Amino acid sequence: EINMGATAIGTGITTHPDYAAAVLRHLREISGLDLATADDLVEATSDTGSFMSFSASLKRNAIKLSKICNDLRLLSSGPQAGLGEINLPARQAGSSIMPGKVNPVIPEVVNQVAFAVAGADLTVTMAVEGGQLQLNAFEPVIAHSIFQSITWMRRGMRTLRINCVDGITANRERLGAMVGASVGVVTALTPFIGYAASAALAKTALLTHRNVGDLVVEAGLMSREEVDKQLSPARLSGLEAITQAIPIVQPAENVVES
Template sequence: MSDFLSAQTRTETDSIGSVEIPASAYWGVHTARAHENFPIARRPISVYPDFIRAFACVKQAAARANLEIGALDEQRATLIDRACEEIKTGMLHDQFVVGVIQGGAGTSTNMNANEVITNRALELAGHAKGDYAFINPNDHTNHSQSTNDTYPTAIKIALAFSLGSLLDELGLLAESFAAKGREFSHIIKVGRTQLQDAVPMTLGQEFNAFAVTLREDIERLREAVSLLREVNMGATAIGTGINAPRGYKEAVVKHLREITELELVTAGDLVESTSDTGVFITFSGALKRSALKLSKISNDLRLLSSGPQAGLGEITLPARQAGSSIMPGKVNPVIPEAVTQVAYSVAGADVTVSMAVEAGQLQLNAFEPVIAHSLFQSITWLERACRTLRVNCVDGIAANEARLEDTVSRSVTVITALAPVIGYAEAAKLAKEALATNAKVSELVTSRGLLDQAQLDEILKPSKLAGLAPETDVIDVITDAAVTLPETSPDAPSATAGDAQ
């Protein structure tokens, strides 16, 4: 932004009047007015480099299409093409200075791109910046185009670019959870439903489930990005294609496919495509789904690591920083907490996108800038959240095996496995007595002669409790039992009904 303080200037003029532009700036009068009008977010569009790259792709495809159909001469088209290629590689991104929140349906962003590309093309040709008689931002760089087709097209391309990095991070995070699942596969613990003890499982199963749910979201996001392939290039202002020469629509999408390597297609109805932004609701919803799943996982990690003495304390998260300015030695689960806050932000952004999509009127939606900002911020924050959760938390999680073993040994949850053998009513009595006396269920069963130790050990094998081995036929155990088992009361709930609790 130092360009705004430059002592040397050039004068640029638009239909409103003249403005002094820093001589070194690649942007021009339209960008200067937008910068003055929208000092809101204090965040330039360059904070989303994939968006700048996508806009360069759109302008490059337009230049090539205009050249192909004879709407632009080779010299100007080639210079514009070269400038776009440089911007695609990361050059001049600091010149994209308009704010992410802006009025005008994205016109400020489109003109910022036109001016930067034009002035760099002029520079490549040996002309001074602002020499628009040779190459003009509107007449040449924006030829056959309107903000209303370039802007939404650039958003869709940028979302596809950005999503690739998010999917990579989600995949790495899923693999980290899967690795912990393998590491913890031998550790039996008590599973919980509604925060109450349920039935045994392994800690490995719990962590592997995290991996599976994240991998499912990767597929859902891939499905959502496929909806972005339909673009409205050639629609110009409202979809009628005014000022777009014959053949341009087909040519520009062809070149855009080649440049982006995305399977883009022209919308079947350009009027509908220009006014409708519903695809962004679907895409935003997929991001929200992933975010809320990450929040649920993060909250589970906080619960499982709670304590360390007065909570569950089943796992230990890596100690990342001191947790209190007053309580010595306290360490908080700061990484999962941060991820959950990102999830809340993504959910809020989804509401913003929904409201902005609904607010479109007649042939255009004026609120695409906040849609773009909301989606790009959600993708960016989710990607970073996945990375920090993996690197600074999941990879360093340790299981508190001694505590888990003790908890399982004293848990009445194994009663569920005994109920088919000793009967639901008898199992319920045992559970009540075990809770009242803090006795181990296994000791109560053998002391009453309900099962001998060998039968009990067979039923309560850890692998069977967690469903990791073929189940022993209950009939065989009953047949081998040395005692007459009590009959289940007709009025007692079934074991299946108990499982639902």
């Protein structure tokens, strides 16, 4: 919605009767958007909350993207003292003080974009709050902050995809070793051997540094075939149902037709 033709306070005083319609028509042609004149021009003139809502949406997307980058940084940490589950493309020669140490610079760039967008959103919020009656003197900084956030987000997402996401690889050997050594996988066996047995075997595995699956088989609680089936990567990742109580929804069922 737009308030063009409302003039200073929203009453449209001194405006040509055809002005609002003419501006609306031209703006539709220029923008390609299905714009409309606001029903309440006084309210539309005094309130700039729509800018704040839009800026908040940008911030939400930025924060979500930043969280994804945090995940990428954690999953790629290592190679020896971190998780090391995935490998990010190396985009720098390495640390100037520690040879061989390559930082996740692209996710870090996008993290900083998110920080800046969050700051710009606060600027928009305060500028919206700073209006008085029908006078909103701080719309210039609102527009500047929003356009700046859009530019940062567009460039940040592009560099994240091109310089990071497209080149991510899985460290399969590391992943397999971590799953095999994990005590947490006993959770998947709890529906079959019970909570008490799972807890006891988990403690034993931690103390002896042995494989949980081997302990379950040795205790006679499940066969090797059944343990391997329940602890398969497909089951643990949710690609196959572990129990009938947890149905698996195929991706095609989630598609919403537009």
